[in-house]
Amino acid sequence: xGKCILVVDxxxxxxxxxxxxxxxxxxxxxxxxxxxxxxxxxRNRMVDLVLLDIGMPIMNGIQMFEYMKxxxxxxxxxxxxxxxxxxxxxxxxxxxxxxxxxxxxxxxxLRERVAKxxxxxxxxxxx
Numbered sequence: 001x002g003k004c005i006l007v008v009d010x011x012x013x014x015x016x017x018x019x020x021x022x023x024x025x026x027x028x029x030x031x032x033x034x035x036x037x038x039x040x041x042x043r044n045r046m047v048d049l050v051l052l053d054i055g056m057p058i059m060n061g062i063q064m065f066e067y068m069k070x071x072x073x074x075x076x077x078x079x080x081x082x083x084x085x086x087x088x089x090x091x092x093x094x095x096x097x098x099x100x101x102x103x104x105x106x107x108x109x110l111r112e113r114v115a116k117x118x119x120x121x122x123x124x125x126x127x
Contacts, residue, residue: 003118004028004046008038008064009053009080014103018051018080021107022114035059035067042072049117051101051110054081054088062088065095076117080105 005027007018012033019029030045032038036059038052050068054061065077079092079100089100101113 002026002028003048004030005049005051005114006030006032006038006041006045006047007051008032008035008041008056008061009051010034010056011053014053014080017105017107018110021110024107025111025115027114035061035064038064039067042068042075047072047075049114050075050077051114052077052079053103054079054092055083062092062095065092065097069096076121078113078117 005022007015007029009015009018010033015031015033019031022029030041032041035056041047052061052065061079068075076098079089079097080103081089081100082103092100098117099113101110
């Protein structure tokens with residue numbers, strides 16, 4: 001069975017771009033348009049990776065990440081950010097995110113970044 005990726009972003013265009021790019025590599029992709037929806041998806045599905053927008057209304061990505069880490073500390077998270085604010089990026093990396101991708105992203109770059117995460121996880125589990 002393929003890997004399942006949850007993409008959380010309040011921008012419909014970003015959700016569709018990520019979904020389309022990742023399905024090319026045969027990943028199962030589920031989407032959520034808010035932090036609350038993202039947490040609901042995590043409660044109901046087995047997820048191997050989360051792509052999480054930092055800047056969302058009501059519950060931003062950083063807040064969702066804090067909630068998520070309580071119940072799902074082992075799911076890797078890559079943040080998506082349109083912000084040029086290095087402070088946010090540094091904060092999420094300190095909190096345990098495995099990286100970030102700047103928006104707008106190039107679909108091929110996103111696919112390569114995701115593939116690299118899964119390669120590193122497999123290498124880590126072999127030892």
